[in-house]
Each structure stands twice: as structure tokens, then as C-alpha cells.
Amino acid sequence: xxxxxxxxxxxxxxxEAGVSVALASIVMRGAPGAGAVTRERVMKVAEDLGYRxxxxxxxxxxxxxxxxxVVFDVRHPFHHDLLTGLYDAAGAAGYQLTLSxxxxxxxxxxxxxxxxxxxxxxxxxxxxxxRTSELASIAARLPVVAMMRSARRRDVDVVHNDDALGSxxxxxxxxxxxxxxxxxxxxxxxxxxxxxRTGYQEAMRRHGLDEHIRVVPGGPGEExxxxxxxxxxxxxxxxxxxxxDLSATGLLDVLRRNGLSVxxxxxxxxxxxxxxSRLAHIDLTTIAQDVDALAARAxxxxxxxxxxxxxxxxxxxxxxxxxxxxTTGPAPR
Amino acid sequence: xxxxxxxxxxxxxxxEAGVSVALASIVMRGAPGAGAVTRERVMKVAEDLGYRxxxxxxxxxxxxxxxxxVVFDVRHPFHHDLLTGLYDAAGAAGYQLTLSxxxxxxxxxxxxxxxxxxxxxxxxxxxxxxRTSELASIAARLPVVAMMRSARRRDVDVVHNDDALGSxxxxxxxxxxxxxxxxxxxxxxxxxxxxxRTGYQEAMRRHGLDEHIRVVPGGPGEExxxxxxxxxxxxxxxxxxxxxDLSATGLLDVLRRNGLSVxxxxxxxxxxxxxxSRLAHIDLTTIAQDVDALAARAxxxxxxxxxxxxxxxxxxxxxxxxxxxxTTGPAPR
DNA sequence: GCTGTGGACTAGAACGTTCTAGGGTGTCGA
DNA sequence: TCGACACCCTAGAACGTTCTAGTCCACAGC
Numbered sequence: 087x088x089x090x091x092x093x094x095x096x097x098x099x100x101x102e103a104g105v106s107v108a109l110a111s112i113v114m115r116g117a118p119g120a121g122a123v124t125r126e127r128v129m130k131v132a133e134d135l136g137y138r139x140x141x142x143x144x145x146x147x148x149x150x151x152x153x154x155x156v157v158f159d160v161r162h163p164f165h166h167d168l169l170t171g172l173y174d175a176a177g178a179a180g181y182q183l184t185l186s187x188x189x190x191x192x193x194x195x196x197x198x199x200x201x202x203x204x205x206x207x208x209x210x211x212x213x214x215x216x217r218t219s220e221l222a223s224i225a226a227r228l229p230v231v232a233m234m235r236s237a238r239r240r241d242v243d244v245v246h247n248d249d250a251l252g253s254x255x256x257x258x259x260x261x262x263x264x265x266x267x268x269x270x271x272x273x274x275x276x277x278x279x280x281x282x283r284t285g286y287q288e289a290m291r292r293h294g295l296d297e298h299i300r301v302v303p304g305g306p307g308e309e310x311x312x313x314x315x316x317x318x319x320x321x322x323x324x325x326x327x328x329x330x331d332l333s334a335t336g337l338l339d340v341l342r343r344n345g346l347s348v349x350x351x352x353x354x355x356x357x358x359x360x361x362x363s364r365l366a367h368i369d370l371t372t373i374a375q376d377v378d379a380l381a382a383r384a385x386x387x388x389x390x391x392x393x394x395x396x397x398x399x400x401x402x403x404x405x406x407x408x409x410x411x412x413t414t415g416p417a418p419r
Numbered sequence: 420x421x422x423x424x425x426x427x428x429x430x431x432x433x434x435e436a437g438v439s440v441a442l443a444s445i446v447m448r449g450a451p452g453a454g455a456v457t458r459e460r461v462m463k464v465a466e467d468l469g470y471r472x473x474x475x476x477x478x479x480x481x482x483x484x485x486x487x488x489v490v491f492d493v494r495h496p497f498h499h500d501l502l503t504g505l506y507d508a509a510g511a512a513g514y515q516l517t518l519s520x521x522x523x524x525x526x527x528x529x530x531x532x533x534x535x536x537x538x539x540x541x542x543x544x545x546x547x548x549x550r551t552s553e554l555a556s557i558a559a560r561l562p563v564v565a566m567m568r569s570a571r572r573r574d575v576d577v578v579h580n581d582d583a584l585g586s587x588x589x590x591x592x593x594x595x596x597x598x599x600x601x602x603x604x605x606x607x608x609x610x611x612x613x614x615x616r617t618g619y620q621e622a623m624r625r626h627g628l629d630e631h632i633r634v635v636p637g638g639p640g641e642e643x644x645x646x647x648x649x650x651x652x653x654x655x656x657x658x659x660x661x662x663x664d665l666s667a668t669g670l671l672d673v674l675r676r677n678g679l680s681v682x683x684x685x686x687x688x689x690x691x692x693x694x695x696s697r698l699a700h701i702d703l704t705t706i707a708q709d710v711d712a713l714a715a716r717a718x719x720x721x722x723x724x725x726x727x728x729x730x731x732x733x734x735x736x737x738x739x740x741x742x743x744x745x746t747t748g749p750a751p752r
Numbered sequence: 753g754c755t756g757t758g759g760a761c762t763a764g765a766a767c768g769t770t771c772t773a774g775g776g777t778g779t780c781g782a
Numbered sequence: 783t784c785g786a787c788a789c790c791c792t793a794g795a796a797c798g799t800t801c802t803a804g805t806c807c808a809c810a811g812c
Contacts, residue, residue: 142475143798160499170522185518189503203474339700367672476768
């Protein structure tokens with residue numbers, strides 16, 4: 087036990103500096119109501135004693151926690167990029183982040199439960215499998231911002247990437263390279279999957295390529311892309327847009343193993359611009375989500391809800407951006 | 420403001436159930452001292468009202484937080500695997516985890532500062548650049564467990580993978596395949612780098628291959644591996660052990676681009692068994708750290724320190740494990 | 753001299769829990 | 783009948799802050 091070394095509290099600082107606890111509090115918070123000389127003296131004492139305010143006591147009394155809860159999944163690389171942006175945005179807005187991870191053995195409900203106990207003022211949710219009705223029951227207690235998923239509810243804010251637009255960008259890019267027979271590998275039941283699929287279909291129609299529309303079942307994993315590739319091999323298109331980068335990687339592998347050259351015989355576009363897609367030997371053309379914008383808008387929404395600012399539109403949609411790398415090229419003749 | 424809907428406190432539950440706050444507290448904690456009937460009634464009321472204990476108030480009063488702070492880096496995929504194990508181990512020991520992330524724009528010191536304010540009872544640190552003296556000054560306040568790094572201090576516990584042993588395993592594997600000219604690509608200034616290098620050198624000597632020892636400067640990134648590969652091309656060995664998987668990926672790419680076949684002409688072993696190494700088209704032979712054991716031992720150490728159990732050895736070293744995939748094969752004749 | 757005014761400071765309540773120290777009641781054995 | 787002892791329960795302090803409502807004092811204006 088290190089009980090010998092008791093925590094240093096505001097009372098210790100106050101006593102040492104010869105002022106009341108209340109005044110010490112004023113100084114530590116930088117609130118008005120203390121003389122310059124005293125202020126300096128108290129600060130010095132606090133520094134010397136190594137005083138650190140107890141956030142729990144502080145928050146307990148002040149009612150507000152200025153804490154934003156974030157639920158993320160350790161398995162999803164994209165979530166980590168997003169965390170970086172969230173820390174920045176939250177800091178700028180004067181809020182702190184408290185993280186709760188979803189792991190293979192720790193579900194979303196547990197993760198959210200912990201955050202509720204921590205008394206954060208709003209919850210930011212990354213993706214997830216929770217049903218909209220469950221989100222709503224949480225939203226009845228505190229503001230909820232859902233990222234990278236949809237939720238048709240008045241009381242749940244949604245911030246996500248414009249998945250349909252991303253698919254349009256991918257198809258436009260391929261068409262501009264002369265491709266006409268462009269297939270799409272689907273993402274299955276995941277959030278964003280249907281938007282990306284319909285975006286692809288719309289874009290194809292817009293270019294008058296209705297007859298070439300071809301959607302292959304897939305999923306988020308490497309093996310899903312590999313399976314899709316095997317299906318395509320019987321009658322390969324000249325280009326494919328894939329639900330995400332990881333799946334695209336699996337697809338690429340199978341295509342090349344079967345003697346097809348990328349982008350010589352077939353072009354491939356991924357989605358998400360993960361670090362994977364940037365690896366030199368993959369170097370995948372992909373659609374990049376604007377991580378910083380997503381993060382900033384999510385924090386905006388949360389803070390607006392907390393502070394009661396009259397809310398704008400419930401759903402915020404951020405346009406993505408095409409990143410051309412080496413897996414796309416002119417259509418073969 | 421949603422101030423209309425005030426939080427439900429223990430007092431609300433107690434009033435509704437017609438008992439004192441103290442008794443309600445007893446019931447909620449599952450502490451002895453309440454009748455079965457009352458217990459059930461209080462639980463039901465709490466449930467109906469949607470009561471959730473305020474962890475801040477609870478911790479403030481009880482003195483203990485049963486909170487373990489974890490500092491991890493969002494950029495490091497390996498850290499996420501470790502988090503999974505840590506949540507499990509902490510839960511089993513009756514502790515909660517509170518996460519603080521290091522991001523490209525949020526340093527270790529900030530991350531640790533936040534944890535100190537949250538009054539966690541110990542800090543678990545993943546890697547990091549902090550000097551040992553800085554660790555020590557934190558350790559003066561609360562138990563510190565450093566993972567995947569060293570720190571020659573009595574007051575800082577260290578839990579890490581046996582890097583030297585990992586290198587031995589890699590070399591042994593290659594030697595058993597008939598390789599003699601085995602090079603090593605270094606990790607630069609990173610933690611574990613020198614251990615992996617000397618492990619390689621020892622293993623080579625143990626096999627009487629002193630004259631073939633060859634260390635090429637490198638680093639943790641893909642481009643570091645690529646650069647190292649270019650250096651090796653002038654006089655390629657028959658096998659290479661690389662500091663980590665990402666670097667090995669860069670190395671593989673350059674080797675293959677230059678017409679070398681892997682594992683036909685040259686075998687490659689990575690380190691860490693990251694998800695990258697498991698990708699079908701990389702399928703890298705590598706050294707796997709035992710994530711669950713690392714996590715479990717780190718929590719053990721933290722809890723032992725907190726609870727004052729007479730400590731065993733300060734440093735815990737976990738043996739790694741060779742994972743054979745398709746980048747290693749018999750030495751060419 | 754009296755009354756304001758404003759700046760520096762303080763006492764004590766409050767936040768929502770847990771913990772300590774008891775207060776009743778009922779049963780049992782003598 | 784009486785104490786002893788469980789057993790169930792309660793009052794009130796305590797945790798470390800912030801906040802409200804002051805007090806005290808100096809100085810200015812009348």
C-alpha cells in the first residue's frame with residue numbers, strides 16, 4: 087500500500103498558501119476574484135506540492151463533466167484515424183474525450199454502459215451493430231452522435247461520409263479511363279454498403295451503362311474480396327469498384343494469381359484510403375473519407391446538442407475524395 | 420439544455436422504494452445487510468427508473484477508483500490487439516480500464532496527465548518515447564507498468580516480449596531449412612530493436628555462423644524495409660530476419676520487383692504477427708508475441724502493486740512463438 | 753460623518769455516493 | 783423477565799471540489 091503518501095488536495099494547497107479553500111479554487115480555475123500577488127503565491131505552492139485537481143470531485147460538484155464519450159472498435163483501422171481527429175476537435179471545443187473500446191470479447195452495450203456511468207455529456211458512436219431503437223433509448227438520456235452509420239431518428243444525429251458520392255467518383259474515374267464493363271463488389275450487411283451499391287448503380291445509369299451493371303456479393307474481409315474475384319473470373323469485367331480496401335486487397339490477390347494484370351487487364355478501386363491501400367506493393371486507387379471533417383462535424387453536433395443551440399439538419403454528410411494510385415488505368419481495347 | 424430531465428440519483432430510488440439512501444446503496448452494491456424482499460424491491464425500482472450509479476461520486480467517497488489507466492498509440496496496430504487482452508484481464512481482476520490515446524498531435528505527456536486527473540490507481544504504458552527518468556517521476560505517484568519497452572528502475576514494472584528469444588527462433592527456423600547466409604534488418608532506435616539484433620547475432624554464433632552475421636540498418640516503416648532490400652540486392656543473402664512485419668513487407672516488395680523469388684531465392688521472417696502478415700498475398704512467416712499473456716501479466720503486476728502484494732521479479736518476459744507461413748523455405752543450393 | 757461601491761477574501765452548503773456508528777425489533781436460552 | 787445476539791435498517795459524516803452568499807475593508811462622494 088502506498089497509503090502513506092496521501093493525495094494532495096486543494097485544502098493542502100490552501101493551508102500552505104495561507105488562504106481559504108474557496109480562494110485556492112478560484113486561483114486554480116483562473117476565475118476572477120483573486121489578487122495578483124495571492125494568485126501567484128497559490129500557483130507556486132500548488133506547483134511545489136505537485137497538486138493535481140481531482141476531476142471526479144470537480145465534475146461532481148459542477149454538475150457538468152465536459153466529457154464526451156467515444157465508442158470505437160479496436161479491430162477497425164479507420165476508427166483510429168478518426169480518434170486522432172476527434173481529440174483535436176474536442177480539445178478545441180473545450181471538451182475532454184473518454185474512450186470505451188469494443189473488442190471481440192467486449193460488446194457495444196458494455197462499452198456504452200461504462201460511458202454512461204462516467205457521466206459524459208454526449209456519446210459519439212463509431213459504426214456498430216446497434217439497432218436504431220436501441221440508439222433511441224440511449225438518446226433519450228443524452229445526445230448521441232452516430233458516425234458512419236445511418237439512423238432515421240429525430241433524436242439521433244448522424245455524421246457520415248457520402249457513400250453514394252464516393253461510388254459515383256469511382257465510376258466516373260473509371261469511365262473517364264474508357265471503362266464500360268464495370269462491376270461492383272458489395273459489402274454485405276454493413277453500414278454504408280447499400281449506399282455504395284446504389285451509388286454505383288446510379289452512376290452506371292447516368293453514364294448510360296445500365297446493361298453493364300453487375301453487383302457481386304461480398305463483405306468487409308479480405309476473403310470476401312477473394313471469393314468475389316473467383317466469381318468474376320469466369321467473365322471478367324475491365325474494372326471493379328470494391329466495398330472497401332481490405333476486400334479489394336483480397337480481390338487483387340486472386341486476380342493476379344490467375345494471370346490477370348492490374349491495371350492492364352482490369353482496374354480496381356477500393357474505399358476508405360486505409361494505410362493498407364498506401365502500401366507500396368498494393369498502391370490501391372481508392373476513395374478517401376475526409377477524416378478531419380468527419381471528426382470536426384461530429385464534435386460540433388455533440389456540443390450543439392449539449393449546449394442547446396438550435397440544431398441544423400440532423401444528418402451531416404461529408405463528401406469523399408478520389409485518390410488515384412496504380413490499380414487503375416486505361417481500359418483494354 | 421436537457422436540464423429538465425434531471426439525473427436519477429440513489430436518493431430518488433430510495434424514496435421511491437421507501438428506504439433510506441444508505442440501504443439503497445447497500446442493495447446496489449450487493450453488500451450484505453439488506454433483507455431479500457427489500458433487496459428485490461429496491462432493484463426493481465432502480466431498474467424501472469433507469470438508475471445508473473454515478474461513478475464519480477462513488478469513487479470520490481470510496482477513495483479507490485478501481486481504475487487502471489492505459490496509454491496506447493492509435494497508429495500502432497499491435498496496441499489494439501493488446502487492448503483486447505487488457506480489457507479481459509482487468510475485468511477478471513475487478514478493475515475498469517480508462518483509455519488515453521497518443522495521436523500524431525497528442526503526446527504521451529498529455530495522455531498521461533489526463534489519466535492522473537482521472538485518479539486511476541495505476542498506469543499501463545504501451546511502448547512510448549518517455550525517458551526512464553520521466554517514468555520514475557510518475558512512478559513516485561502511482562504504480563507504473565511499462566509494456567514493450569525497458570526501464571531499469573526498481574519502481575517501474577516492465578512486461579515485454581522476449582525479443583532476443585524471438586530472434587533465436589527466427590534464426591533457428593532458417594538454419595533448420597539449410598540457410599547459412601542470414602542477414603538481419605535492424606529496427607533503428609525503437610524499443611526492442613537492440614534486443615532483436617543481439618538475439619540474431621547470438622543465434623548466428625551459436626550455430627557457428629559468425630562470419631555470415633550481417634546487420635543492415637532499417638526502421639519500423641515499410642520504406643525502411645524497402646531501403647534495406649536495395650542495400651541487400653548487391654549481394655543477396657539466402658534469408659533475412661526483419662525487425663517487424665511492416666518493414667518486412669517493404670523488403671518483400673523490393674526483392675520481388677527485382678526478380679528475386681520468395682522463398683525460392685530468399686526467405687523472409689518478420690516480427691509481431693500483425694494482421695498485415697496474415698494477408699493472403701503477403702502470408703509472412705513471423706514471430707508472434709503472446710498478446711493475451713502480455714496483457715494478463717501486465718494487469719497482474721499493476722494489481723499486485725496497487726494491493727501491496729510482495730512483488731516478484733520486476734521484469735516479466737514472455738516467450739514469443741514462431742508462425743511459419745509461406746515466405747520461408749529451403750535454402751537454394 | 754454617513755452611505756455606497758467594489759475588490760479581496762471566506763464560511764459553509766452542495767454534488768451523489770459510501771462508510772461508520774448506531775437504533776429498533778424479534779428470537780432464544782436462562 | 784431479562785440479557786444476548788442476530789438481523790434489518792437509518793442518520794449523518796465524509797470524499798474534494800465548486801458555488802452562493804456573504805464579510806471585511808478601503809476609498810469615494812455627499
